[in-house]
Amino acid sequence: MAPTSKLSLxxxxxxxxxxxxxxxxxxxxxxxxxxxxxxxxPAAVADAKFYPADDVKPRKPSTRKPKPTKLRSSITPGxxxxxxxxxxMGKRVVFLKQLxxxxxxxxxxxxxxxxxxxxxxxxxxxxxxxxxxxxxxxxEKFDDSYFARDKKKKAKKTEGELFExxxxxxxxxxxxxxxxxxxxxxxLIKAIEAVPDLKSYLGARFSLRDGDKPHEMVF
Amino acid sequence: xxxxRTGQRVxxxxxxxxxxxxxxxxxxYETTSLVxxxxxxxxxxxxxxxxxxxxxxxxxxxxxxxTHYRCIWGKVTRPHGNSGVVRAKFxxxxxxxxxxxxxxxxxxxxxx
Numbered sequence: 001m002a003p004t005s006k007l008s009l010x011x012x013x014x015x016x017x018x019x020x021x022x023x024x025x026x027x028x029x030x031x032x033x034x035x036x037x038x039x040x041x042p043a044a045v046a047d048a049k050f051y052p053a054d055d056v057k058p059r060k061p062s063t064r065k066p067k068p069t070k071l072r073s074s075i076t077p078g079x080x081x082x083x084x085x086x087x088x089m090g091k092r093v094v095f096l097k098q099l100x101x102x103x104x105x106x107x108x109x110x111x112x113x114x115x116x117x118x119x120x121x122x123x124x125x126x127x128x129x130x131x132x133x134x135x136x137x138x139x140e141k142f143d144d145s146y147f148a149r150d151k152k153k154k155a156k157k158t159e160g161e162l163f164e165x166x167x168x169x170x171x172x173x174x175x176x177x178x179x180x181x182x183x184x185x186x187x188l189i190k191a192i193e194a195v196p197d198l199k200s201y202l203g204a205r206f207s208l209r210d211g212d213k214p215h216e217m218v219f
Numbered sequence: 220x221x222x223x224r225t226g227q228r229v230x231x232x233x234x235x236x237x238x239x240x241x242x243x244x245x246x247x248y249e250t251t252s253l254v255x256x257x258x259x260x261x262x263x264x265x266x267x268x269x270x271x272x273x274x275x276x277x278x279x280x281x282x283x284x285x286t287h288y289r290c291i292w293g294k295v296t297r298p299h300g301n302s303g304v305v306r307a308k309f310x311x312x313x314x315x316x317x318x319x320x321x322x323x324x325x326x327x328x329x330x331x
Contacts, residue, residue: 090227123330124327206229207230208230209230214267214326215264
């Protein structure tokens with residue numbers, strides 16, 4: 001209902017009975033059997049036993065979700081990449097796909113340059129303009145959990161075994177990983193051999209020589 | 220440092236020379252070093268190197284982490300002047316012995 005208008009501060013234009021009639025309070029009362037409906041009082045809150053000394057805002061967990069890593073436009077499936085650091089630095093490898101974590105999935109292929117199916121960070125890679133046809137390769141099964149480290153089982157050791165268990169840790173690659181490597185590389189190598197010189201190109205390592213200026217190079 | 224790598228050795232860094240600290244005539248500011256990168260001669264060329272990591276490698280008498288070689292990591296921050304000299308900041312300030320010695324400027328983080 002519209003508020004009662006005021007003539008001045010504290011002085012209403014309409015009289016009490018006039019306002020009562022205008023607001024229709026008589027109709028509300030009639031609807032509820034003669035009495036004005038009273039709102040239920042909320043249950044009395046028990047006195048808190050503990051009042052913290054300072055008013056501290058409870059910390060809210062962050063709802064920020066990191067964005068997926070943007071793939072450089074120069075990197076497409078089949079691009080030959082040069083690894084810049086790590087065990088295989090200088091090697092030219094074939095890019096397969098970007099994993100959900102943002103890392104790039106690459107393979108040597110293993111037979112050509114010894115680089116297995118591996119993950120690599122985009123910033124440690126130079127994309128060349130050379131491309132290999134990877135349409136025949138199926139990389140659906142590879143994701144970050146494929147590369148997760150095996151959790152070591154903590155076996156209870158007795159005194160005698162304490163000295164023996166150190167030799168138990170075997171670092172052989174599980175057979176299914178070797179098979180995956182062969183499966184991915186089989187088709188790739190055929191595509192690579194179709195292009196003249198590409199196989200020896202992938203087998204050779206990149207290196208800077210005297211007089212080389214990377215800022216002027218076109219990769 | 221390379222751990223006994225057999226086979227081909229590849230250089231994936233550009234050589235640089237440490238010229239000294241950022242300074243004016245009578246004051247020097249050791250938190251920033253000046254580096255001359257080989258083959259870089261203009262301010263425009265330096266843009267490619269900005270942000271690239273660099274390592275100052277030196278030898279020490281005692282072994283740490285299994286090797287006598289030690290390293291201070293840093294990065295190229297900005298050009299210095301018009302002629303290709305570069306300012307660099309390292310994790311800890313470079314020692315004065317480094318003046319005139321080599322530094323490795325790597326090609327990562329790469330944006331090519």
